[in-house]
Amino acid sequence: MSAHMTEDQTLLQDAAERYLRDSYDFNQRRERIAGGVYSDPGQWQAFAEMGWLALPVPEEFGGLGMGTREMAILAELCGQFLVTEPLIDALAATHAIIGVSQQQESVLPRVAEGELIPVAAIDEADATSRLSPGTTLTQTDAGWHLSGAKHWISAGASATHLAVLAQGAEGLAWVLVPTAADGVECDTFPTHDGRGGMNCRLDLVLEADHILLQGQPASDALEAYRALAMTLSSAETLGATQAALDTTVDYTKQRVQFGQPLASFQALQHRMSNMLIQTELTRSLIYAACNAADSGHDNAARFARAAKVKATTVGRKVSQEAIQLHGGIATTDEYIVGHFFKRITALESWVCSKGEALKEFMALSPS
Amino acid sequence: MFSLAEHRTERTRTVNASNPIPTDYDTFRASIREFLKEALTPELIRAGERTTSVFSDFEAGRQWQSILHAKGWGAPEWPIEHGGTGWDIQQRYIFLEECKLANAPNPVMMGIQMLGPMLMHFGTEAQKTQFLPGIISGDDVWCQGYSEPGSGSDLASLKTTAERDGEEYVVNGTKIWTSMAHHSNWIFCLVRTDKNVKPQAGISFLLIDMATPGITVAPFPSLDGEVEQCQVFFENVRVPVANLLGEENQGWTVAKYLLEFERGGQHFTIELKKQLGKLQRAMANPNSRAIDDPTYAYRVAETEIDVMALEQTELRIKGSLSAGDNPGALSSLVKVSGTELGQRCAELLIEAAGQSAMPWQSDVLAPDYTGDTAAPAECVTTMAEYINSRATTIYGGTAEIQRGIIAKHVLGL
Incomplete structure (x- = not known):
């Protein structure tokens, strides 16, 4: 009954955890972000060398051909170590959009090598238009005209390419746009979770080979992307949630008040027990969502929404409690626990909100 | 003891998701269904339906235990030499699930679930010979x-x-x-x-x-x-x-050994999924206060997600039991979550029923009662279930005791 981690998964997990523990120091990260560097090119190259970027790339294109469960292993570690590089963003865009496009052969190897960093650009200034974009793709004599504006692209400043969701003549379209191309005007800004966010205006004419998907395949890819991104954001939230809990437990064992460790007070013990209970329940649901996706289960889309709702609810509660149980120290920038809180909060609204996920969950009847 | 911390860092045993049950389990499930269809009388089913706590009508439960015993299924959890079935964990779960879905009554289980494992572990040969047969038959x-x-x-x-x-x-x-x-x-x-x-x-x-x-x-x-x-x-x-x-x-x-069985031997999601079915029916019932109430529907959906999370956690525990582990502190986690979720379902049901759950009619709980009911049929036991749900976080080790166990044995506080 129990799906033990496979040997490959264990190896991936152990190697990735060892690397991040040794090479992704919290204080260095803080200094780097203070210096305006939101994504470290050296780290991205290391991710590529360890094969992380090749995880969702099929073996025929030089990748590892792994699934949601393996990507979630990395996502969890990103949460635990507060990785600011757009790893889950790139994995989700690669697997669900580029990986099903005609350009897979030319683009995927470049992603795996770390040279091309893709993130999806879906949201626009008007939140109601997020799944029916105002950005348009029109065929003209000169080529394909992409026109519009994309907003709130998390870690967009760290991407080399945007997978832009646009409205075309045959329905939705995904277009791969280099952020450095003429006709792409980017405004970047730091975000509270240590990333470089981006808005961009698009007014450019592209060759047909920039169009990744059009029509029904583009709509299918949108659904696949959203489901995967919900699962991976849940897994990253879980990693940060567990880390916030672990930090809190360690701290309350050390911190002495009234002549005894905070951890000796039952009022705090029971709150930490609740944090653990909810974190473990969330973990079970997220791993189930991964396995449902990888086995092509009929309820996979519903599991992804369930995971997003649960991870968001629990991440918020546990990270708030983590701050409260620490006390004043947790409100300082130099202490780590508030950074878990900020990343969890940023992930809450990435791709969709808890409320949106809940409504979609309700609309997907079980089979 | 199955340690969560160890689980987390070693990651050698993780959760199974919803992978489909292999075909032989389907056959097994079908055979259980067939048996239940034949063996459950209308009176037994009514006793099951009108169960408002862990105990069904006593005589109905006793009769059901003797039917199960005659079939050789009196104590599926026990070793074969003492009358067990030899089913694996998944089969035992399917059996319990099908019994619940078919509204089989609950026999009094203190002997089978709690004392039996104790006798087998600590008892003398004479004690086992004297007591185990009467427990499994339901005669004692x-x-x-x-x-x-x-x-x-x-x-x-x-x-x-x-x-x-x-x-x-x-x-x-x-x-x-x-x-x-x-x-x-x-x-x-x-x-x-x-x-x-x-x-x-x-x-x-x-x-x-x-x-x-x-x-x-x-x-x-x-x-x-x-x-x-x-x-x-x-x-x-x-x-x-x-x-x-x-x-x-x-x-x-x-006693400590016994308490572990009491906590680890429960499958909350079987009952919770049945409760979710009642909530779905309440939302579709024009007489229900829940009809066309989006705020109610959201709360039910969030509850369903929490039940899914608990179900997947129970599967993790079953995985660790298959690997020969003692559920230990993880059973405290499940006990707290399962009972509190049950209480939430009971609250939602009482809210949907409103005043129609208020008639108090004791005779309606008897399995042979076929007369009129003051409350609508779907609300006959709603209030009693809600009332009795409050006891679930008290008996078998209070929710506070369970949280203390988690704090001490998992978090090391």
Whole structure:
């Protein structure tokens, strides 16, 4: 009954955890972000060398051909170590959009090598238009005209390419746009979770080979992307949630008040027990969502929404409690626990909100 | 003990998701269904439907146990040599699930679920031979004599004494919250055999025939008006030394083992999924306060997601049990979550029913009752279920005790 981690998964997990523990120091990260560097090119190259970027790339294109469960292993570690590089963003865009496009052969190897960093650009200034974009793709004599504006692209400043969701003549379209191309005007800004966010205006004419998907395949890819991104954001939230809990437990064992460790007070013990209970329940649901996706289960889309709702609810509660149980120290920038809180909060609204996920969950009847 | 921390860092045993059950389990499930369809009479089904706590109508439960025993399924969890079925964990789960879905009544399970494993672990050959057959057949009904008026969560402070007199113990004192004592012919008790050591070290485990002179049973009604609970009084009750389970003063060790079975042996999501079905029906019922209420629908959906998370956690535990682990502190996690989720379902159901759940009609709970009901059919047990759900976070180790176990044994606080 129990799906033990496979040997490959264990190896991936152990190697990735060892690397991040040794090479992704919290204080260095803080200094780097203070210096305006939101994504470290050296780290991205290391991710590529360890094969992380090749995880969702099929073996025929030089990748590892792994699934949601393996990507979630990395996502969890990103949460635990507060990785600011757009790893889950790139994995989700690669697997669900580029990986099903005609350009897979030319683009995927470049992603795996770390040279091309893709993130999806879906949201626009008007939140109601997020799944029916105002950005348009029109065929003209000169080529394909992409026109519009994309907003709130998390870690967009760290991407080399945007997978832009646009409205075309045959329905939705995904277009791969280099952020450095003429006709792409980017405004970047730091975000509270240590990333470089981006808005961009698009007014450019592209060759047909920039169009990744059009029509029904583009709509299918949108659904696949959203489901995967919900699962991976849940897994990253879980990693940060567990880390916030672990930090809190360690701290309350050390911190002495009234002549005894905070951890000796039952009022705090029971709150930490609740944090653990909810974190473990969330973990079970997220791993189930991964396995449902990888086995092509009929309820996979519903599991992804369930995971997003649960991870968001629990991440918020546990990270708030983590701050409260620490006390004043947790409100300082130099202490780590508030950074878990900020990343969890940023992930809450990435791709969709808890409320949106809940409504979609309700609309997907079980089979 | 199955440690969560270890689980997290080693990551060698992780969760299974919803991978489809292999075909042989489908066949197994079909065979269980077929049996249930034939064996469950309308009266037994009504007793199952109108169950408002862990106990169904006593006689219906007893009849069902004897039917199961005749089929060879009296105690699926037990080893084959003592009458078990040899089913694997998944088969046992399917069996319980199908029984619940078919509205089979719940037999009184203190003997099978709690005392049985204890007897097999600590009992002498003579004790096993004497007691196990009567437990599995349901001919003997056992109740649990642990709590006392002054000893609830602090169980080790218990004061009922057993003093050795030749080949007998003489028992004096009282037990309370003794579920089903008024239907039981045996009681397993924790008694104090040494007052001069630390509390846990002076406790022994006795098996006592309820027909022994000096025992008085005083049943009392619960908030729903039904009688399940009793206080039991012992006045110079003489118990043969042969009825000591384990060594003298080893009773606390015996009880701890038992408490683990009590907590680990429950599958909350089977019942919770049934509750979710009731919530779905409530939302579709034009007479329900929940009809066309989007705020209600959101709360039900969030509850369903929490049940999914608990189900996947129960599967993780089953995975660890298959690997030979003791559920340990993880069963505390499941107990807290399962009972609190059950309470949330009960709250949602009472909200949907509104005033139509208020008629109190005790006779409707009898399995042979076929008359009119004051409340609409779907609301007949709603209030009683809600009332009785409050006890679930108290018995079997309160939610506070469970949180304390998690704090100590998982978080190391």
